[in-house]
Amino acid sequence: MEQSVGSLQEQALKRKERLKALRGRQLHGREPQDGEPDSKRALEDLEGEEKHRELKLRNYTPEDEELKERQVPKAKPASVEEKVKDQLEAANPEPVIEEVDLANLAPRKPDWDLKRDVAKKLEKLEKRTQRAIAELIRERLKGSETELAGAVGAVNVEEGEEDSD
Known part of the structure; x- marks a missing residue:
């Protein structure tokens, strides 16, 4: 398991070169290679989309005129009473059978037909x-x-x- 200091330094230099190459590919937008796994491609695509995301301001009131255009208009709260009424109506199903005959619910004894x-x-x-x-x-x-x-x-x-x- 013991490795010489020289071999460890060589491995570190190789790792640094691979990282530099990877950063360069990410920054310059290159075509993915055929040997590269799909998960790597998906991660790179997501990072590219995050950079071009549009800024939306919901709770912040900007002072700059350009940023004021990106401000989302304040949402008006819906009437709580109407929502509660709808939920109560949905929770009360109409009864299918109003009267229940207990004789029909109780199981019959095995000798009922003989009697x-x-x-x-x-x-x-x-x-x-x-x-x-x-x-x-x-x-x-x-x-x-x-x-x-x-x-x-x-x-x-x-x-x-x-x-x-």
Whole structure:
């Protein structure tokens, strides 16, 4: 890795010569060489455009007459109220559906179709069940009436015996 001082000086001189040549090409506007990469060409083109940029004065009020011509006219601020109204109108979309049925939103149970099909048969069975319950109640009431009559007769007999004592 050690290099002699002479070789380092030679490399530095070569580098200086290349830099001088590069500066000379940039200043005199030369044609790019075919071996030169595109990125170098693009950088050189950008530097050339920056030199010819037109001066625009936005915030500075010049005193010189020539510079006053380059001054950009002051922009008038737009009405804030109108912009806010536009933004509020854009933020409020019109509702597509006004009423939402919760039954349509909730997922259905897997056996919903079975319940729908069996509902008519269940109505018939419910009527028959109610009739059967009514008959059973009537039979019990008839049975309890006879038992009640017997119990009342027995009580009367006992009361008569007690009265005779």
